[in-house]
Amino acid sequence: MPGVVVVGTQWGDEGKGKATDQLGQNVDYVVKFNGGNNAGHTVVIDGEKFAFHLLPAGVLTEGVTPVIGNGVVIDLEVLFSEIEEITSRGKDASKLLISANAHVIPSYNRVLDQATERFLGSRQLGTTGRGIGPTYADKMNRIGIRVQDLFDESILRQKVHSALDQKNGLLTKIFKRDAIDPDAVADELLSYAERVRPMVVDCSTLLNKALDEGKTVLFEAGQATMLDIDHGTYPFVTSSNPTAGGACTGTGVGPTRINRVVGVVKAYTTRVGEGPFPTELNDEMGERLRAEGGEYGVTTGRARRCGWHDAVVTRYAARVNGLTDLVMTKLDVLTGHDTIPVCVAYDVDGVRWDEMPLTQSDFHHAKPIYEQLPGWSEDITGVRKFEDLPLNAQRYVERIEQLAGVRISAIGVGAGREATITRHSLVD
Ligand code: GDP
Ligand code: IMO
Ligand code: MG
Secondary structure, three states: OOEEEEEEOOOOOOOHHHHHHHHHOOOOEEEEOOEOOOOOEEEEEOOEEEEEOOOOHHHHOOOOEEEEOOOEEEOHHHHHHHHHHHHHOOOOOOOOEEEOOOEEOOHHHHHHHHHHHHHHHHHOOOOOOOOHHHHHHHHHHOOOOEHHHHHOHHHHHHHHHHHHHHHHHHHHHHOOOOOOOHHHHHHHHHOOHHHHHHHEEOHHHHHHHHHHOOOOEEEEOOOOHHHOOOOOOOOOOOOOOOOHHHHHHOOOOOHHHOOEEEEEEEOOEEEOOOOOOOOEOOOHHHHHHHHHHOOEOOOOOOEOEEEOEEHHHHHHHHHHHOOOEEEEEOHHHHOOOOEEEEEEEEEEOOEEEOOOOOOHHHHHHOEEEEEEEEOOOOOOOOOOOHHHOOHHHHHHHHHHHHHHOOOEEEEEOOOEOOOEEEOOOOOO
């Protein structure tokens, strides 16, 4: 039985939450492997909406064990408020497990994330301000705080003190802020220790054993390929690896155990925060996509930037992640256009690029070369079989499939769990 990875192929918010929830009905474990509460994943079941930041979307499915892998960074306050919220709505989060090696987001990293953005002014990245970047930087700098440190008070205090020795200098001298008291930070972290303790596991042993027993494990990415620290539009990216390789490093499961890599792709494109976006529409059409697609961030409420589908990006994501399947979402939002442009290549200062340009400077200059596809006007939200879609909608899906070089195995025609056309099973 398989290890299945679900990743975003664009700049996030493709509908990974819905895809994970839906696949979760056929799996035993759903593991989040990267990111933190910068993510916002929406699941709609019987008209009821759930928004997750830290909890894996599989938490809503009975029988699924949700796991937070070592690659995730955890804001403990957010974690427990999310657990309380879904518990108060009658859902069960008691099976949640957390890797002992995951890092926690100390409150000073939230302060530093926001202070750095303000300091950068017009050069800011547009982060979510949740302390994600500074916490991953601490991990790489080897001054991070891990979940397991909550169980050794003297080590924890020592680590917080040595991190703040450096950071208080930055806060007071450069950012002109007040210094942060290390013992107050340590006390706050320690206050969560006994609630966290029963959830803590060796994530790698747990998941490898599950796979040995023939169980199905779904690896759920936060963010997306173009926000990947290595493969995205650096520096306008997040600080983790949301691409398929991150599923291995972020959980302790080897690549030979992954059978499928499913890329979630919106029928058009959106992006939140700063950075290049060749197909962005800064006009009424962009406004229309935003309004009809409800394109406002789940985490920060920011309006998402909107544009046409960029097949160069999808093809790139197919390569970087080794995609076996695509799930296309929000096809219903494209209903009602006479023609729908799809970007098939870029013009970079007079030179045609069919693949991603080599350098960021070139990507910043990339102008989309569009192919015009005929649109459809019929309401497709009730369609459940591919053959029942209007012919032009079928052609749109097939053309993107062809341009990406990966089959589109499922198509979303609405936000609800049931509003999906399945063409190929994703977990066999
Ligand atoms: P994620 O971060 O990738 O999980 O995506 P988000 O939840 O941030 O954003 C996706 C939005 O699209 C959510 O509001 C979903 O409920 C919604 N959604 C997902 N799939 C579909 C679809 O096929 N059609 C429509 N109309 N909405 C969808
Ligand atoms: P999901 O999982 C969309 C963006 C931020 C910013 C950049 C860096 O819902 O798809 P960070 O706080 O991570 O340091 O911000 O990354 N970003 C997202 N954009 N969806 C997300 O998650 C995102 N997570 C981070 O807007 O541009
Ligand atoms: Mg989101």
